[in-house]
Amino acid sequence: MSSATGKSAANAAQNSRILKSLARIGYVVLGIVHIVIGTIAISVAQGAGGEADQGGAMQQVASWPFGLVLLWLIALGLFALGLWQVAEAFLVRDPDSKKKWGYRVKYVGTAIAYVTIGVTALVYALGGRSDGDQSTQTLSAQLLATPGGVFLLVLVGLVVAGVGVAFVYRGATRKFEEHLELPGSGAARRGILVFGTVGYIAKGIAVGIVGVLFVVAAVTADAEAAGGLDAALKSLSDLPFGVVILWLVGAGLVVYGIFCFARARYAKM
Known part of the structure; x- marks a missing residue:
């Protein structure tokens, strides 16, 4: 596909009202997923069971009335949101080629994350099932079994931890505001910014711990030390005041989910 053809396709996607509507729905269902994950994390902090990850959230949704319909809506919305991110990646307005590629990598990476949740x-x-921790441990074992696998697993861990740090940074500095068209002033604007700050920081902590677990698995040569979001959140309970920390992070993920609802309304498109 030529550059002109690719740009034309991206522009067509950007100008599609249907895709824009579906992408906004994608933010709504993304919010639902994070609220469910956060709620499960809070339940775990209080001594209950459950898997505080995408798989656990989908299992919870499947048990609801009309849960099957909602699962299909989640998949459709997140696939559309992923497609929107890809279109954004190839409509770079920054003339600096170095920034252009960084911009594209960020948006394509975000698209992959959305599509991955959609696939779940x-x-x-x-009618299937997914175990995030098991998948992560299998990937870690496969990497450790290859030449240079320890280095590769450390690299994966550092990249994931870097994504977590980026979330914390975007929350603390309110960089996420650049992608929103918020009301000029008032309580609504302030509330959305507070929810975004808290939500981004909480999600960044959770993602960052996943990266740390990858590094631990590499250093100890123990694939079982790795884990997905569920393992990362549950590992917080082993820290001093860990139950409180886990509860706060879970509450932060709920806040992030609520922020996604606002993002669906005010995202620049």
Whole structure:
């Protein structure tokens, strides 16, 4: 596909009202997923069971009335949101080529994350199951079994931890505001900014711990030390005041989910 053809396709995607509507729905369902994950994390902090990750969230949704319909809606919305991010990646307005590629990598990476969650929803909609921790441990074992696997696993861990740090940074500095068209002033604007700050920081902590677990698995040569979001959140309970920390992070993920609802309304598109 030529550059002109690719740009034309991206522009067509950007100008599609249907895709814009579906992408906004994608933010709504992304919010639902994070609220469910955060609620499960709070339940775990209080001594209950459950898997505080995408798979656990989808399993919870599947048990609701009309849960199957919602799972399909989650998959559709997140696939559309992923497509929107890809379109954004190839409509770079910055003339600096170095920034252009960094911009593209960021948006394509975000698209992959959205599509991955969408695939998990699709798996559950079709009656399947997904174990995030098991998948992560399998990947870690496969990497450790290859030449240079320890280095690769450390690299994966550092990249994931870097994503977590980026979330914390974007929350603390309110960089996320650049992607929103918020009301000029008032309580609504202040509330959305507070929810965004708290939510981004909480999500960054959770993602960062996943990266740390990858590094621990590499250093100890123990693939079982790695884990997904569920393992990362549950590992917080082993820290001093860990139950309180886990509760706060879970509450922060709920806040991030609520922020996603606002993002659906005010995202620049």
